[in-house]
Amino acid sequence: MEVATAVRGPLITAWSVVSPFGMDDSAFGNGLRSGAAAATELDPGQWKVPFDSACLVEGFSNREVLGRKGTRSMDRVTGLAVAAVGRLLQDAEGERISGVGQDAALVLGTSTGSAQSIMDFTRDSLVQEKPFFVDPMRFPNTVMNCAAGQSAIWHQLKGPNTTIAGGRASGLLALNYALRLKKSGHAGTVLFGAVEEFSSARAWLEWHTRGQDESGTVLGEGAAVLLLESDEVAEQHGRDGLAEVLGLECGVHHEPGTEATVLADCVRRVLARTGVRPDEVGYLSTSGAAAERDALAEVLGDHEPEPVRCSELIGDTHAAAAAFQIAAVLVAAEGRDDARGRIALITSVDRDGVVGCAVLRLC
Incomplete structure (x- = not known):
């Protein structure tokens, strides 16, 4: 067979x-x-x-x-x-x-x-x-x-x-x-x-x-x-995968105070589409916006993934922030056998309207 x-x-x-x-x-x-x-x-x-x-x-x-x-x-x-x-x-x-x-x-x-x-x-x-x-x-x-x-x-x-x-x-x-x-x-x-x-x-x-x-x-x-x-x-070409891109969702918030709601919807959609349960998220990297805390608390509940610090250490890199967040997740998993197969969630909120999130599976 x-x-x-x-x-x-x-x-x-x-x-x-x-x-x-x-x-x-x-x-x-x-x-x-x-x-x-x-x-x-x-x-x-x-x-x-x-x-x-x-x-x-x-x-x-x-x-x-x-x-x-x-x-x-x-x-x-x-x-x-x-x-x-x-x-x-x-x-x-x-x-x-x-x-x-x-x-x-x-x-x-x-x-x-x-x-x-x-x-x-x-x-x-x-x-x-x-x-x-x-x-x-x-x-x-x-x-x-x-x-x-x-x-x-x-x-x-x-x-x-x-x-x-x-x-x-x-x-x-x-x-x-x-x-x-x-x-x-x-x-x-x-x-x-x-x-x-x-x-x-x-x-x-x-x-x-x-x-x-x-x-x-x-x-x-x-x-x-x-x-x-x-x-x-x-x-x-002899390269090992570092992370598999499972899914990505983006949205736009039109009114002040709606950032958390829009981001929560994005996270729910990408988790549902990729078949990932909220309690399976192992690493979390955020852009540091207050709305992210509210959105993630709503979606993840009591589950607390391992936080990956980035913006607090290298400052607000604005356009480069989300790319640095992905790199920071790869650093967090580097050399750790227990990281293989774990799920990472990257979220971002911009004050001009764009929100987004990505789900990666570490290799």
Whole structure:
């Protein structure tokens, strides 16, 4: 009698981050496990911002990390993205990992791209000798898909190239888009993730738009990129699955105070669709919104999954938050035999309306 082998869904098989804990994955893992926040005091001489501290990628410089060629007009958010993608594509010997060719797709989450680049370019058009005396080399930085486009050019990724903007849920929306690319046959291998920079422009925008419950939140920055591929492709190239993507749900809250209700509905739907009981959730990573506590208490009841801390340690990385949450779950399960097969739930709430959640099965 022929026995059918169970086919696993799309797998996350590799990840890379550039975070406030450092420039490599091990620094991120060690930082999370230490439980110490990465916030540092800001130099008021360098930063004219309304905050005293932030979680910065210390010492990051486009020129020092990426080299002189092609970085003269590159802004910080693009540099962070290019660096994170590059680290994902390199093996321990510095060679490109197998199975990720030029046909691979890239889906990158962002907020507005670089608010600093947009504001600087607009200001130059008004204060220079004549309105049109601006640096044309810096115009590409004002376009929202600059980071994704430059990352693809830099690393020779000629498959579908997509930029997703959805606030803190951008990483989950990027994962959703990556799943659609695979399902539709437009790409077999997809890099997905998100990026955010700290800048004076972003700091002031946050200062004027955040709610009272966010007043004590420290801003952070960084980039997180993950590799999504099928079980067959991963096995062919010698990569073990880190997590299987079981399901993902997103929603929109239209009225203030409805965030918890909308998120609870999303979590119920994704658990029902994936056949996961609430008491089977083993790991939980949230974006830190108050509404998440209410929604999860409603859905999970008395069950308390193991919490995976992230935003409390690396700050509010906004567009990159959900991508960092996924990476943090992978860190939490790293090297633990008891993590194999456990379910992880990642949730996100953005004040501008988007909520989302994803269910992973750790490999």
